[in-house]
Amino acid sequence: xxxxxxxxxKPYNTFGIAARAERFAIxxxxxxxxxxxxxxxxxxxxxxxxxxxxxxxxxxxxxLRNELKGxxxxxxxxxxxxxxxxxxxxxxxxxLWSLAHNFGGLENLxxxxxxxxxxxxxxxxxxxxxxxxxxxxxxxxxxxRGERRIFRAEDCRFGYRNSIFxxxxxxxxxxxxxxxRLSKSPTLNLSYRILADSLRNKGITDPGVREVSExxxxxxxxxxxxxxxxxxxxxxxxxxxxPVQLYQSLKENYPDLPAFPLPGNDGQVKLAAAWLIEKAxxxxxxxxxxGVHEKQALVLVNYGNASGIDILNLAREIQHDILxxxxxxxxxxxxxx
Ligand SMILES: Cc1cc2nc3c(=O)[nH]c(=O)nc-3n(C[C@H](O)[C@H](O)[C@H](O)COP(=O)(O)OP(=O)(O)OC[C@H]3O[C@@H](n4cnc5c(N)ncnc54)[C@H](O)[C@@H]3O)c2cc1C
Numbered sequence: 001x002x003x004x005x006x007x008x009x010k011p012y013n014t015f016g017i018a019a020r021a022e023r024f025a026i027x028x029x030x031x032x033x034x035x036x037x038x039x040x041x042x043x044x045x046x047x048x049x050x051x052x053x054x055x056x057x058x059x060x061x062x063x064l065r066n067e068l069k070g071x072x073x074x075x076x077x078x079x080x081x082x083x084x085x086x087x088x089x090x091x092x093x094x095x096l097w098s099l100a101h102n103f104g105g106l107e108n109l110x111x112x113x114x115x116x117x118x119x120x121x122x123x124x125x126x127x128x129x130x131x132x133x134x135x136x137x138x139x140x141x142x143x144x145r146g147e148r149r150i151f152r153a154e155d156c157r158f159g160y161r162n163s164i165f166x167x168x169x170x171x172x173x174x175x176x177x178x179x180x181r182l183s184k185s186p187t188l189n190l191s192y193r194i195l196a197d198s199l200r201n202k203g204i205t206d207p208g209v210r211e212v213s214e215x216x217x218x219x220x221x222x223x224x225x226x227x228x229x230x231x232x233x234x235x236x237x238x239x240x241x242x243p244v245q246l247y248q249s250l251k252e253n254y255p256d257l258p259a260f261p262l263p264g265n266d267g268q269v270k271l272a273a274a275w276l277i278e279k280a281x282x283x284x285x286x287x288x289x290x291g292v293h294e295k296q297a298l299v300l301v302n303y304g305n306a307s308g309i310d311i312l313n314l315a316r317e318i319q320h321d322i323l324x325x326x327x328x329x330x331x332x333x334x335x336x337x
Contacts, residue, residue: 001025001032003039003062012065013050014113016231017308021045021063027088028067033176036064037146044143045337046174048115049090052122052233053335056308066117068176071097082136084179087117091124099210104186105134107213108195111220113227113234117175120151121165122333123158127216128192132158134180140173149173160270161238161333188212194219225293231302232293236315237273237330244269250326254279273330274298280321290314312336 007024010016023041027033036044043061047053067088075082081103085094091114095106108129112119119131120138135153142149151173157164165173186209190196198215199207207215225232247259247269259269277283277297284294289306290313293299300311319330 001028001035003041007063009050009055009059009063012047012063013053013055013233014227014231015050015054015233015302015306015308015311016227017055017302017306017311019055019308020058022058022060023062024065025062026065026067028069033141033174036062037141037143044171046171048088048118049113051113051227052118052333053337054233054308054311054332055337056312057337059337064174066115066174068117074179079184081182081184082179083182084177085116086177087115087175089116090114091116091119095213098182099213102209103182103184104188104209105180105182107186107209108189108192108216110213110216116178120156120158120163120175120178122161123156123163125161127195127219128189130158132156133189134182136179136181138175138179139177140175143172143174148176160241166335223296225296225299225301230293231306232299233334235273235298235333236300237277237298237318238333239270239273240276240328240330241265241268241270242328243267246327247271271328276322276326276328276330277318280318280325282318282321287314287317292318308337 003023003025005023007021008018009021010018041062045059045063047063047065068086069088070086071089071094072084073081074084091112092110094116095110098106108127109124112124112126124131132153137150137152140149140151188207195215198219204211241262244267251257258272258275262268262270274297282292283297285292288310289303290310291301291303293301300314302311315332322328322330
């Protein structure tokens with residue numbers, strides 16, 4: 001394995017930020033992992049596809065990009081299959097692989113950028129589904145103890161765009177392999193209205209996993225900017241979960257404020273961050289090369305030469321404004337480095 005110096009990270013993050021890594025290496029094997037542990041370079045920044053990070057500075061230490069590969073069927077019954085995938089596999093490639101085998105469970109999560117190993121970090125989710133719905137276990141290298149650890153679903157403490165790996169174990173575990181439980185006779189999840197409506201509008205009355213995946217892909221392509229054309233990291237902020245009382249008082253001024261109940265938590269509701277940002281007048285606004293996407297207010301974009309700080313400053317202005325206007329403290333979903 002080659003450890004390079006002074007590498008530009010521009011091709012390695014979907015915001016297209018031109019920060020540099022003091023050292024940079026690509027992890028492709030167990031042997032590479034042992035080399036990295038022996039080299040003991042600190043700090044260590046674990047990178048997958050770079051689709052959920054904002055680089056605000058040049059990074060000291062070592063940036064380690066995960067390219068551990070391999071998809072296997074581990075166990076099969078008449079109704080289910082347990083598969084495992086190397087952390088460096090591309091998530092959407094895994095979704096396509098599952099569809100080619102007619103395995104259900106990943107179709108709603110089609111076209112999410114990034115790697116398999118990053119999926120548990122924020123419990124990726126879209127169109128009414130989350131990684132945790134199909135998650136079996138993962139293997140990670142505990143970088144402090146230098147030993148292999150297995151995490152079952154309950155150990156990962158999955159929440160809304162959250163897990164133990166964003167909290168207590170932040171930066172401490174390098175995920176190497178993920179196991180998922182897929183179905184051979186899937187029950188489709190069409191709970192998300194836009195998805196159900198789109199299928200109906202296409203005249204599809206009895207969809208299979210492929211039709212669901214194709215429809216999710218079409219919706220995503222119509223709404224979200226393609227990072228290959230315009231730098232972004234998807235939703236920049238999380239949808240805020242707020243006390244019902246706050247929601248009710250806001251609703252007096254904003255009768256069309258959308259809210260979603262949180263099952264199992266009667267005291268809180270989830271609001272749409274995109275709605276708040278749009279209502280506050282930020283949709284489509286641009287400061288230099290940093291902007292709020294014109295079609296999706298939750299997505300901050302790099303129109304070309306924005307620095308990470310430009311994007312961060314824009315994010316802070318939005319946070320400040322939303323706090324003033326709605327008394328809501330928006331939290332970033334993106335990892336700020
Ligand atoms: C256009 C667009 C649309 C998106 N849509 C969605 C969506 O619908 N739903 C959703 O949930 N997300 C979405 N995202 C965000 C992003 O795709 C996911 O968070 C994805 O899981 C990030 O994967 P990555 O490999 O790019 O992670 P990176 O950005 O490389 O890393 C993200 C975090 O995970 C850590 N990490 C990465 N790999 C490992 C590893 N092997 N072990 C330990 N830590 C690791 C990093 O240190 C970092 O903290 C979108 C992003 C874009 C650009």
